[in-house]
Amino acid sequence: AQSVTQPDIHITVSEGASLELRCNYSYGATPYLFWYVQSPGQGLQLLLKYFSGDTLVQGIKGFEAEFKRSQSSFNLRKPSVHWSDAAEYFCAVGIVSGGYNKLIFGAGTRLAVHP
Amino acid sequence: DAGVTQSPTHLIKTRGQQVTLRCSPISGHKSVSWYQQVLGQGPQFIFQYYEKEERGRGNFPDRFSARQFPNYSSELNVNALLLGDSALYLCASSGGTGTGELFFGEGSRLTVL
Numbered sequence: 001a002q003s004v005t006q007p008d009i010h011i012t013v014s015e016g017a018s019l020e021l022r023c024n025y026s027y028g029a030t031p032y033l034f035w036y037v038q039s040p041g042q043g044l045q046l047l048l049k050y051f052s053g054d055t056l057v058q059g060i061k062g063f064e065a066e067f068k069r070s071q072s073s074f075n076l077r078k079p080s081v082h083w084s085d086a087a088e089y090f091c092a093v094g095i096v097s098g099g100y101n102k103l104i105f106g107a108g109t110r111l112a113v114h115p
Numbered sequence: 116d117a118g119v120t121q122s123p124t125h126l127i128k129t130r131g132q133q134v135t136l137r138c139s140p141i142s143g144h145k146s147v148s149w150y151q152q153v154l155g156q157g158p159q160f161i162f163q164y165y166e167k168e169e170r171g172r173g174n175f176p177d178r179f180s181a182r183q184f185p186n187y188s189s190e191l192n193v194n195a196l197l198l199g200d201s202a203l204y205l206c207a208s209s210g211g212t213g214t215g216e217l218f219f220g221e222g223s224r225l226t227v228l
Binding site for chain 1: 163207219
C-alpha cells in the first residue's frame with residue numbers, strides 16, 4: 001500500500017539555521033512527490049514537486065528537496081530559516097490510477113522558529 | 116486571478132445534522148478534489164470529480180457524497196454527522212486528472228458538537 005512517513009512531528013530551529021525535514025514514501029511505481037506548507041488556519045501551498053529528471057528540485061521561498069530512489073526519500077531543505085517559515089509542512093506522493101489522481105499525505109512536521 | 120474559493124469558512128453543526136460545503140475552482144480548471152484534514156493529521160482524499168463525473172473515491176462512508184456542476188463548481192455533502200467528522204475540508208482544483216499540480220483552497224472548518 002502507498003504511504004508517506006514524516007518521522008519528525010515537531011522541529012524547532014533558530015532563525016538563520018539550516019533546516020532539513022525528512023520524508024519517506026512507499027510506492028511501487030515511479031513516484032510523483034510534493035512538499036506543501038500550511039500556515040495556521042490556511043490551506044495548502046505547494047513548495048515544490050518532483051516528477052522526473054534532476055533529482056534536486058528547487059521550490060519557492062528558498063526551499064529545495066532531493067529525491068533519493070534508493071532510500072525512498074524526498075527530504076526538504078533550506079539553508080537559512082526565516083521566522084516566517086514557521087508552519088506545518090506536508091510531504092505527499094501523487095498517485096495516478098484508474099482515470100483519476102490523488103495525493104497521499106504524511107502526517108506533517110510542525111516547524112517552530114526561535115528568534 | 117481568483118484562486119480556489121470555498122464556503123463557508125467555518126460552521127458548527129450538531130450530531131445527526133447534514134452539511135453542504137461549496138467550492139469554486141480556478142477558472143479553466145475542470146477537476147475538483149475534496150480532502151478531509153482532521154486536526155493533527157495530513158489531508159485524506161475523499162473524492163475527485165472531472166467533467167461532472169466522479170472519477171475517484173477514497174475510503175469514506177456513503178454518508179459522504181459530492182457533485183460537480185456544469186460550471187465546474189462542486190458541493191460536498193455529509194449526512195448524519197458524527198463527532199469524528201469535525202475537520203478542515205479542503206477543496207483542490209486542477210486542469211485534469213493527470214500529474215498536474217493541485218491548487219488548494221483555504222478550507223471549510225466543520226465542528227460537530
